[in-house]
Amino acid sequence: MSLMPVKERSIFIEEDAPRDGIQNESIPFTLEERISLINALSSCGFKRIQIGSFVNPLRVPQMADTEKLYERIEHYPEVSYSALVLNEKGLERALACGMEHISFFISASETHSRKNNNCSVKEAVDRTRGLLEKAKSRGVQVQAGVMNAFGCHFEGNVPPERVLEMIRIFVACHVDEINLADTAGLGNPKQVEDLIERVRDISELPISLHLHDTYGFALSNVYAAWKMGVDRFDACCGGLGGCPFIPGAAGNVATEDVVHLFESMGISTGVSLEKLVAVVQTIEKKLGRSLPGHYARTHCRTLQTS
Amino acid sequence: MSLMPVKERSIFIEEDAPRDGIQNESIPFTLEERISLINALSSCGFKRIQIGSFVNPLRVPQMADTEKLYERIEHYPEVSYSALVLNEKGLERALACGMEHISFFISASETHSRKNNNCSVKEAVDRTRGLLEKAKSRGVQVQAGVMNAFGCHFEGNVPPERVLEMIRIFVACHVDEINLADTAGLGNPKQVEDLIERVRDISELPISLHLHDTYGFALSNVYAAWKMGVDRFDACCGGLGGCPFIPGAAGNVATEDVVHLFESMGISTGVSLEKLVAVVQTIEKKLGRSLPGHYARTHCRTLQTS
Numbered sequence: 330m331s332l333m334p335v336k337e338r339s340i341f342i343e344e345d346a347p348r349d350g351i352q353n354e355s356i357p358f359t360l361e362e363r364i365s366l367i368n369a370l371s372s373c374g375f376k377r378i379q380i381g382s383f384v385n386p387l388r389v390p391q392m393a394d395t396e397k398l399y400e401r402i403e404h405y406p407e408v409s410y411s412a413l414v415l416n417e418k419g420l421e422r423a424l425a426c427g428m429e430h431i432s433f434f435i436s437a438s439e440t441h442s443r444k445n446n447n448c449s450v451k452e453a454v455d456r457t458r459g460l461l462e463k464a465k466s467r468g469v470q471v472q473a474g475v476m477n478a479f480g481c482h483f484e485g486n487v488p489p490e491r492v493l494e495m496i497r498i499f500v501a502c503h504v505d506e507i508n509l510a511d512t513a514g515l516g517n518p519k520q521v522e523d524l525i526e527r528v529r530d531i532s533e534l535p536i537s538l539h540l541h542d543t544y545g546f547a548l549s550n551v552y553a554a555w556k557m558g559v560d561r562f563d564a565c566c567g568g569l570g571g572c573p574f575i576p577g578a579a580g581n582v583a584t585e586d587v588v589h590l591f592e593s594m595g596i597s598t599g600v601s602l603e604k605l606v607a608v609v610q611t612i613e614k615k616l617g618r619s620l621p622g623h624y625a626r627t628h629c630r631t632l633q634t635s
Numbered sequence: 636m637s638l639m640p641v642k643e644r645s646i647f648i649e650e651d652a653p654r655d656g657i658q659n660e661s662i663p664f665t666l667e668e669r670i671s672l673i674n675a676l677s678s679c680g681f682k683r684i685q686i687g688s689f690v691n692p693l694r695v696p697q698m699a700d701t702e703k704l705y706e707r708i709e710h711y712p713e714v715s716y717s718a719l720v721l722n723e724k725g726l727e728r729a730l731a732c733g734m735e736h737i738s739f740f741i742s743a744s745e746t747h748s749r750k751n752n753n754c755s756v757k758e759a760v761d762r763t764r765g766l767l768e769k770a771k772s773r774g775v776q777v778q779a780g781v782m783n784a785f786g787c788h789f790e791g792n793v794p795p796e797r798v799l800e801m802i803r804i805f806v807a808c809h810v811d812e813i814n815l816a817d818t819a820g821l822g823n824p825k826q827v828e829d830l831i832e833r834v835r836d837i838s839e840l841p842i843s844l845h846l847h848d849t850y851g852f853a854l855s856n857v858y859a860a861w862k863m864g865v866d867r868f869d870a871c872c873g874g875l876g877g878c879p880f881i882p883g884a885a886g887n888v889a890t891e892d893v894v895h896l897f898e899s900m901g902i903s904t905g906v907s908l909e910k911l912v913a914v915v916q917t918i919e920k921k922l923g924r925s926l927p928g929h930y931a932r933t934h935c936r937t938l939q940t941s
Contacts, residue, residue, distance in 0.1 A: 518858050519900040544899075545892045545929035549855045552824050579933065586851050593850075594825040623851035627885065 340598040341561040343377040350569030374599045377409040383419035396426045430470040438481035461502035473499040474508030479516025514543025518553035537561035540582045547582035567609040567620030583622025646904040647867040649683040656875030680905045683715040689725035702732045736776040744787035767808035779805040780814030785822025820849025824859035843867035846888045853888035873915040873926030889928025
């Protein structure tokens with residue numbers, strides 16, 4: 330595989346704090362606060378922001394009213410605004426409000442699928458195939474991803490063959506991007522390399538990674554993936570997040586740490602660390618606690634003590 | 636460069652908690668507590684443990700009485716017990732009590748050298764050359780390392796040429812191992828790869844890495860180094876530590892996270908994670924706070940909530 334020279338491979342970060350970051354927070358975010366958060370993130374220079382999900386507000390109250398959210402945020406022309414959809418009703422809602430980019434996820438773990446999506450893996454696969462086809466037929470940009478692609482909190486190892494089977498379906502449905510999600514944060518860099526290599530064998534579509542930092546491996550996984558030619562990463566500022574249906578799962582890899590990793594190596598992300606740190610501080614103030622990301626914390630501590 | 640097959644490249648970890656881990660703690664460790672800590676670590680399966688340093692106890696009180704410590708710990712035949720030496724007096728003390736392995740460090744940063752070693756870089760280099768020759772002439776195993784090899788909190792970038800100049804001196808003095816220390820935790824994986832490549836150009840000696848996790852890059856740096864063929868790493872259980880003379884510097888990479896990283900990839904470290912977690916919990920109880928390492932914390936939380 331021939332890679333582009335490093336300098337030309339700028340990094341594409343999807344900021345997920347407004348969805349994966351806050352969906353599990355016990356402190357509620359009002360619609361106004363979610364709008365402010367997204368507007369602040371838009372000004373940071375992200376290429377894509379996942380603003381929320383079209384799911385059942387009774388199950389995930391923080392994600393209610395995503396239609397109103399999409400209508401009221403500032404739409405920066407250089408930012409793509411995306412949302413998560415898990416079923417037919419969610420897709421109808423997303424299409425009705427004119428979303429330009431939609432993410433669909435199915436879980437490679439039977440137990441997690443039932444807890445998270447309320448259906449078996451087979452049902453999710455069958456259902457999602459129809460959703461992907463419908464979304465593509467409506468001209469929407471589509472990302473399709475596999476949750477627990479690197480292991481499952483409940484079931485342990487997830488056979489790569491099961492992940493690849495799902496990806497073959499995504500490819501057949503002409504999705505625009507494949508996402509490999511380490512939902513429980515169990516993957517290691519060697520697994521990341523191996524799975525990326527196998528996905529490349531069946532598709533040339535862009536691959537993005539969605540990583541949680543349960544064991545502190547997330548940045549190693551980012552780096553290993555980047556060395557394999559992957560340059561799209563989901564992240565949540567501050568390291569917010571964690572799946573509500575996986576006990577012990579830690580937050581997402583912190584966006585500012587991903588940005589700092591690449592920028593320190595001379596690789597552009599387009600994201601302003603200064604603006605992003607300000608967003609993290611606003612969220613920390615609201616939540617009344619420090620977030621796990623390294624950069625914001627260390628940067629401020631160093632400024633104070635130097 | 637031809638590397639050995641992965642399975643044969645077992646990992647060599649030097650546990651540094653009894654030295655770098657506790658030297659900066661404001662809560663004092665008694666001699667008995669230090670002995671218990673080292674004995675507990677010996678039972679975990681480490682190949683080398685840095686038990687302390689022979690430095691001025693007025694400047695670093697936690698490191699007093701290293702002679703008594705060395706005399707009273709249990710000496711496991713499969714463990715090498717090492718100590719840090721920075722000057723002539725320290726070397727005399729280490730030799731007098733029969734240390735079999737000694738680590739010598741000089742800083743690549745002028746400012747840090749004056750704060751940490753109380754002398755200029757040139758003075759440290761000249762002095763250390765004599766120390767290395769003397770130690771080798773007495774049949775001691777010698778590790779020689781460069782502090783701030785990847786950047787300095789005070790001075791920013793550290794030119795690799797300066798680091799390589801020091802390593803040439805180490806090589807000329809016939810040391811047994813070269814250590815590259817990211818004392819302030821500023822290095823990124825690309826720097827690690829580049830510097831290792833340049834060190835390899837001038838020496839075939841084993842290289843070990845000493846990493847701090849200031850920006851969360853430590854495990855990425857471990858992985859990048861391992862991909863370059865490096866298999867020796869310093870670490871502190873729990874992620875203890877931080878240089879007393881560098882404001883804002885975070886603790887060492889947590890040993891249990893390094894062990895978990897490699898073991899999860901099927902690469903042997905020889906270290907028992909179960910025993911190591913028990914050591915971390917004992918230290919946390921004494922210090923009255925959680926330590927930053929991921930594995931011990933996540934492992935226990937997952938057990939509680941599953």
